[in-house]
Amino acid sequence: xxxxxxxxxxxxxxxxxxxxxxxxxxxxxxxxxxxxxxxxxxxxxxxxxxxxxxxxxxxxxxxxxxxxxxxxxxxxxxxxxxxxxxxxxxxxxxxxxxxxxxxxxxxxxxxxxxxxxxxxxxxxxxxxxxxxxxxxxxxxxxxxxxxxxxxxxxxxxxxxxxxxxxxxxxxxxxxxxxxxxxxxxxxxxxxxx
Numbered sequence: 001x002x003x004x005x006x007x008x009x010x011x012x013x014x015x016x017x018x019x020x021x022x023x024x025x026x027x028x029x030x031x032x033x034x035x036x037x038x039x040x041x042x043x044x045x046x047x048x049x050x051x052x053x054x055x056x057x058x059x060x061x062x063x064x065x066x067x068x069x070x071x072x073x074x075x076x077x078x079x080x081x082x083x084x085x086x087x088x089x090x091x092x093x094x095x096x097x098x099x100x101x102x103x104x105x106x107x108x109x110x111x112x113x114x115x116x117x118x119x120x121x122x123x124x125x126x127x128x129x130x131x132x133x134x135x136x137x138x139x140x141x142x143x144x145x146x147x148x149x150x151x152x153x154x155x156x157x158x159x160x161x162x163x164x165x166x167x168x169x170x171x172x173x174x175x176x177x178x179x180x181x182x183x184x185x186x187x188x189x190x191x192x193x
């Protein structure tokens with residue numbers, strides 16, 4: 001949390017020197033709870049149009065398990081997930097001036113994650129998910145250049161998994177990309193620059 005405060009103070013200093021805002025630096029704090037650390041930038045092309053790029057790193061300690069229903073045992077093993085995500089987006093603000101108001105945004109999404117079983121370094125899985133969709137969102141400006149945003153919309157994903165070693169014997173018990181349609185939801189906080 002201290003880092004976020006320092007980042008916001010640095011952005012406030014930059015904002016004080018700027019004549020006119022040309023974009024917003026932002027992060028998605030909901031992702032932090034699942035080990036997905038995204039920081040990005042929205043650039044205004046006109047009063048109603050902007051483009052946004054949100055890249056992020058994925059670092060998460062989770063677990064996998066082996067469940068043998070015949071013998072009746074259940075064992076859990078620690079696992080480490082690392083990877084990256086990138087989400088480019090085109091935004092159109094409906095009657096409002098960017099970055100304030102209701103918008104619609106088509107987006108693309110690519111996520112690549114490798115899961116390694118800590119106790120079995122020969123077993124891992126690489127999972128790539130590519131997709132897209134659109135969101136309806138609302139972004140608002142707070143005091144001193146701070147912004148807040150909430151968005152929701154449908155997305156389609158194509159997922160490709162490649163296991164190595166004996167990874168297929170493990171069941172995952174964490175959030176992961178799933179093939180097909182789903183909902184993209186999030187919030188961001190940011191600072192205009």
